[in-house]
Amino acid sequence: MNTDNKILYTYENLEKDSEGYLKKTKDWNIKLAEEIAKRENITLSSDHWKVIIFVRKFYFKFNITPSMRMLIKSIQKEIGKSKMNSIYLFKLFPKGPAKQASKIAGIPKPVKCL
Structure with a gap:
C-alpha cells in the first residue's frame, strides 16, 4: 500500500x-479524540464516549456547545440522573x-467557560 500521497492528520498538524x-x-x-484525551491525561471509557458523543450531537443539533448546566440537564434526560450527575x-x-469533553469531542469551547 502506497502511503506517500496520504496526509496524516494528527492533533499536531491540525x-x-x-x-x-x-x-x-x-x-x-x-x-483524534483518543489522542486529545491522552494529552488531557484521560483514558477513555464507555462513559466518556457517551458524554463525548452526546456533546457532539448537542452541538450539531443546536449549533452551540453545552455549558455545564445545559450538559448536566440534557444528558440526565437522555442517559439518566442516577449516573450522569455533576460529581460523576x-x-x-x-x-x-x-x-x-468538548475539547475531546472536537467542538468549540463552551461560551461561558473560563
Whole structure:
C-alpha cells in the first residue's frame, strides 16, 4: 500500500485555537479524540464516549456547545440522573466536564467557560 500521497492528520498538524480546541469540527475523528484525551491525561471509557458523543450531537443539533448546566440537564434526560450527575462528570473530566469533553469531542469551547 502506497502511503506517500496520504496526509496524516494528527492533533499536531491540525488548526486549533490558543487553548487547543479544533477550529474545524470536520477534522474530528475517533482516533483524534483518543489522542486529545491522552494529552488531557484521560483514558477513555464507555462513559466518556457517551458524554463525548452526546456533546457532539448537542452541538450539531443546536449549533452551540453545552455549558455545564445545559450538559448536566440534557444528558440526565437522555442517559439518566442516577449516573450522569455533576460529581460523576467531574470524575470523568476533572478539568471541567463541559470544557474537557468538548475539547475531546472536537467542538468549540463552551461560551461561558473560563
